Amino acid sequence: MRVGALEAELLNILWAHPEPMTAAEVHREVSRTRELAYTTVSTSLQRMAGKGLVHQDRSERAHRFDAVLRREDMIRNLAEEAMGLIGTPPGALVGFLGQLDPHMRSQLRSALDAIDDNTRREGGGRGSH
Structure with missing residues (x-):
């Protein structure tokens, strides 16, 4: 979309x-x-x-x-679409993340840590069923 x-x-x-x-x-x-x-x-x-x-x-x-969608859902959908188009090569993702300002990177780190914590509490995550 x-x-x-x-x-x-x-x-x-x-x-x-x-x-x-x-x-x-x-x-x-x-x-x-x-x-x-x-x-x-x-x-x-x-x-x-x-x-x-x-x-x-x-x-x-x-x-x-x-x-129709919340802002967060729209951003997730657009990011998923973009990664699907480029095949998500790690270098492209790292290049994008490297352009973020330090505050945004810190927020992203915190969000990723929260995801990891939730995954550990729930007993795994993708592929652990």
């Missing part, structure tokens, strides 16, 4: 709001940082609904949109 720059921007806006938003509300948020026509936002949201990226509630005159 490929996500373009505008789609990612619109998803970030939707993720930042707890309730579904109208195209006008999303447009208002986009307009805080750049100039973009309302019709571009509206059309993009409708296309994203067609791609399964957002849910479109048509029960009211002004349709409301919200993201």
Whole structure:
């Protein structure tokens, strides 16, 4: 599932709001940082609904949109897709990780340690059944 720059921007806006938003509300948020026509936002949201990226509630005159996946799930899906495309050579992954700032690497180390701890508590992990 490929996500373009505008789609990612619109998803970030939707993720930042707890309730579904109208195209006008999303447009208002986009307009805080750049100039973009309302019709571009509206059309993009409708296309994203067609791609399964957002849910479109048509029960009211002004349709409301919200993201189908949580941010974390979307990132995981995109990472899995990218690794599948490149066959996950270790060098490519290490090269990417090497570009992260020290704070992000520290957060990643903590997350990996938590995964390892959970795996040990659950008695193994993949292939241990």
